[in-house]
Amino acid sequence: MVTLAEVAQHAGVSASTVSYVLSGKRSISAETRERVGRSIRALGYHPNAGARALASNRSNIIALMIPLRTDMYVPVMMEIATAVATTARTHGYDILLLTGEEGPDAVRRVTGSGLADAMILMDVELDDDRLPLLRATEQPAVLIGLPTDPAGATCVDLDWSATGALCVEHLAELGHREVAVIGEAPAVYERHTGFAVRTLDGLRSRARELGLKVLHRPWEGGYDAMAATLSRIFDERPRTTGFVVQNESAVEPLLAVLRRLGRAVPEDVSVVAVCPDQVAVQASVRLTSVAVPAQEMGRHAVDLLVGRLDGRETDDVVLIAPELTVRASSGPAPSR
Amino acid sequence: MVTLAEVAQHAGVSASTVSYVLSGKRSISAETRERVGRSIRALGYHPNAGARALASNRSNIIALMIPLRTDMYVPVMMEIATAVATTARTHGYDILLLTGEEGPDAVRRVTGSGLADAMILMDVELDDDRLPLLRATEQPAVLIGLPTDPAGATCVDLDWSATGALCVEHLAELGHREVAVIGEAPAVYERHTGFAVRTLDGLRSRARELGLKVLHRPWEGGYDAMAATLSRIFDERPRTTGFVVQNESAVEPLLAVLRRLGRAVPEDVSVVAVCPDQVAVQASVRLTSVAVPAQEMGRHAVDLLVGRLDGRETDDVVLIAPELTVRASSGPAPSR
DNA sequence: CATCTCCGTCGAAGCGCTTCGACTCACCCT
DNA sequence: AGGGTGAGTCGAAGCGCTTCGACGGAGATG
Numbered sequence A, B: 001m002v003t004l005a006e007v008a009q010h011a012g013v014s015a016s017t018v019s020y021v022l023s024g025k026r027s028i029s030a031e032t033r034e035r036v037g038r039s040i041r042a043l044g045y046h047p048n049a050g051a052r053a054l055a056s057n058r059s060n061i062i063a064l065m066i067p068l069r070t071d072m073y074v075p076v077m078m079e080i081a082t083a084v085a086t087t088a089r090t091h092g093y094d095i096l097l098l099t100g101e102e103g104p105d106a107v108r109r110v111t112g113s114g115l116a117d118a119m120i121l122m123d124v125e126l127d128d129d130r131l132p133l134l135r136a137t138e139q140p141a142v143l144i145g146l147p148t149d150p151a152g153a154t155c156v157d158l159d160w161s162a163t164g165a166l167c168v169e170h171l172a173e174l175g176h177r178e179v180a181v182i183g184e185a186p187a188v189y190e191r192h193t194g195f196a197v198r199t200l201d202g203l204r205s206r207a208r209e210l211g212l213k214v215l216h217r218p219w220e221g222g223y224d225a226m227a228a229t230l231s232r233i234f235d236e237r238p239r240t241t242g243f244v245v246q247n248e249s250a251v252e253p254l255l256a257v258l259r260r261l262g263r264a265v266p267e268d269v270s271v272v273a274v275c276p277d278q279v280a281v282q283a284s285v286r287l288t289s290v291a292v293p294a295q296e297m298g299r300h301a302v303d304l305l306v307g308r309l310d311g312r313e314t315d316d317v318v319l320i321a322p323e324l325t326v327r328a329s330s331g332p333a334p335s336r
Numbered sequence C: 001c002a003t004c005t006c007c008g009t010c011g012a013a014g015c016g017c018t019t020c021g022a023c024t025c026a027c028c029c030t
Numbered sequence D: 001a002g003g004g005t006g007a008g009t010c011g012a013a014g015c016g017c018t019t020c021g022a023c024g025g026a027g028a029t030g
Helices: A004-011 A016-023 A030-043 A050-057 A074-090 A104-113 A130-135 A158-171 A186-190 A193-212 A223-236 A248-260 A277-282 A296-308 B005-009 B017-024 B032-043 B047-057 B076-091 B104-113 B131-136 B160-173 B184-190 B194-210 B223-236 B248-260 B275-284 B294-309
Strands: A061-066 A094-099 A118-121 A141-142 A156-160 A179-183 A213-217 A242-245 A271-274 A289-291 A316-319 B061-065 B092-100 B117-121 B142-143 B154-158 B178-182 B213-217 B243-244 B270-275 B289-292 B317-320
Touching: A004 A016, A004 A030, A004 B047, A016 B248, A061 A074, A061 A104, A074 A094, A074 A296, A074 B076, A074 B092, A074 B270, A094 B076, A104 A118, A104 B117, A104 B194, A118 A296, A141 A296, A156 A193, A156 A296, A158 A193, A158 A242, A158 A271, A158 A289, A158 B194, A179 A193, A186 A193, A193 A213, A193 A296, A213 A223, A213 B178, A223 A248, A248 A271, A248 B248, A271 A277, A277 A289, A296 A316, B005 B017, B005 B032, B032 B194, B061 B076, B061 B104, B076 B092, B076 B294, B092 B104, B104 B117, B104 B131, B154 B160, B154 B194, B154 B294, B160 B184, B160 B194, B160 B243, B160 B270, B160 B289, B178 B194, B178 B223, B184 B194, B184 B223, B194 B213, B223 B248, B243 B248, B270 B275, B275 B289, B275 B317, B294 B317
Parallel strands: A061 A094, A061 A118, A118 A141, A141 A156, A156 A316, A179 A213, A179 A242, A242 A271, A271 A289, B061 B092, B061 B117, B117 B142, B142 B154, B154 B317, B178 B213, B178 B243, B243 B270, B270 B289
Antiparallel strands: A094 B092
16 A cells, blocks of 8 residues: 655655645645656555545545435436535545435434535435534535525525426416326325425415415325326316326326326326426326426535535525426316 | 543543443453443544544445446336445445446545445446456455456346346246347447346347247337337237336336237236336236345345455355246237 | 463554644845 | 745644553462
8 A cells, every 4th residue: 555655755755745746735846746746656646535534634525315215206316316426526525325214313423423524415304303413513514405494504405386386387377277286105295305395385375376276195106006096086176187296206107097097198187297307208298397407406515515615605595496398298278 | 523532531541441442352341341431422422434444444434336327227226225325334334425437447546545445336247347456456345246257356146147037938938939028228238237138148048948039129218219119029020929128117118008009918918027026016017027136135245245344255256046926917828 | 379361451653644834945125 | 235035845743543562460270
């Protein structure tokens, strides 16, 4: 293993000089810089992460806490995670992967041990039990999600409330009067997951303003469950012509069951989805959708964090405005 | 920030004693251990990760390199990743997340800097360019996947070749004579991804032994592409009655298109999938399938690695035997 | 009873790096 | 000519922990 001291000796300078070459924190003559650079390459030197962390009190690691729930749509999580990882690398940071399993303890462990310089938390609940811990430490943290009280942490999220409103507005403009929402699994609402609750609230209040009737049904997964859900919906509200799907994995089952029921999309019923664009265009019907900007959220989170770590002032809450793309799954309400 | 020394002072012992209490590497009287434990709790002490890594030359971190390709089935990757993370935690290790993007450089960086004690690599190609680097370091590594020459690294994988064989055997037993394979995206084969190539090889050679005709068609994604693929297959081999799907995301498109073509499953055609059990049971037709044991693979990989790190001798290659579960998507070939 | 052994504890020496203060030149200003 | 300035470099002091060797004392051994 090659050390700084060996590089210094090889280059005929002192260890501190090599360190300053590496960090650029003091000016070094071009000639010396050159020579040190050559020695580094010649010896194949890599700074030791532990030593660096100890001496500088910086690990250059960002912890990312991902839920390991199976009731969330995984690809979006993954997309956020990869965006976080790649963005972090461009700033010289690595990502430590924490699963939600450990819960608040993980926060304690990581901040306490100086393993990471900062944290990014996903799957934020409205009243998240990790928040008090974050407030108690001076370590920067970014939530991907928006709790009820965001004090003490920076937040990045899609404006879910506006998203819900946007979906229902679109359907209203097309003349739909009765709308059904196929939601997440019940457990997601029960633990007050921010995005699910907010979407629903935003949708409902806009619907009220517009005079639309809304039915919300969670969905557990599976085709049979979808068939049951739909038949219940059409029993209770036969005149339902608009659907909002907030759960990406519900998209295909919904379309399949509608087909089986003989309801044409978009002639008989319209469907608006909240999902990544890729899902929307690859579905069996090209979906009118509000995109979930997973990449953007991940990138933003890291940028904010790095800004904080570099001592810059940053925004406290970044809400991304939703954008609806009209595709083939929504159209004018059938005249009856 | 609380340090070891402060704990030692608070407990009235020397720093080394506290260290030995923590590591258990020397015997400590019960009374002292008790007292030190109390001080630790009283002060809220957490060992500093950097200092520990520096002094002990162990970071207690395992690097996990995940592909960030979009042409792979994401949920399986994620399942492996979470299994890796949770298993690692039970052994006291944390996970450093590396995306495939950096490629071999990431290996160099991580092993060189002592950031991680070991690595787990996913998305292994038959002739992977990260392998030479792994062989050149004495750091343990586990591949989830099996390259052509596994020397120098431990490997964990499903026996894909046997998996392919198993699928075709099942169809053969049911009397199917002409079989089509809906594969991964072409790029997956082009870069010689181990599992894709091996499955196909295993399937083909068993088919040859059994006298079955096999057609293999990659699939890029999307319903239209699936419709095109199927119509080509039925053009070229009208008597095709068996399908093997190795790409989980192809399952629903395949079933939907078959339905549209008026081919009933399993009466007209049988479908065997290679996918996680959850996908198989939640599909619109309950699928006969070979399970991809994602969790098991992740867990195994970590167990092997930890074994190595603890100086134990471990297996070099762990191949998990495939298991086929018969469900509702396969049945006797139609008599013609 | 002298000697050996083992247990429990301590002190000190690093691990490889960053960073602060200090030093040496050259150069510029008055 | 004297002093000030800034660029470039060095030495040394730590960062918080692990670990090795040493040591005193208790109990076992012959």
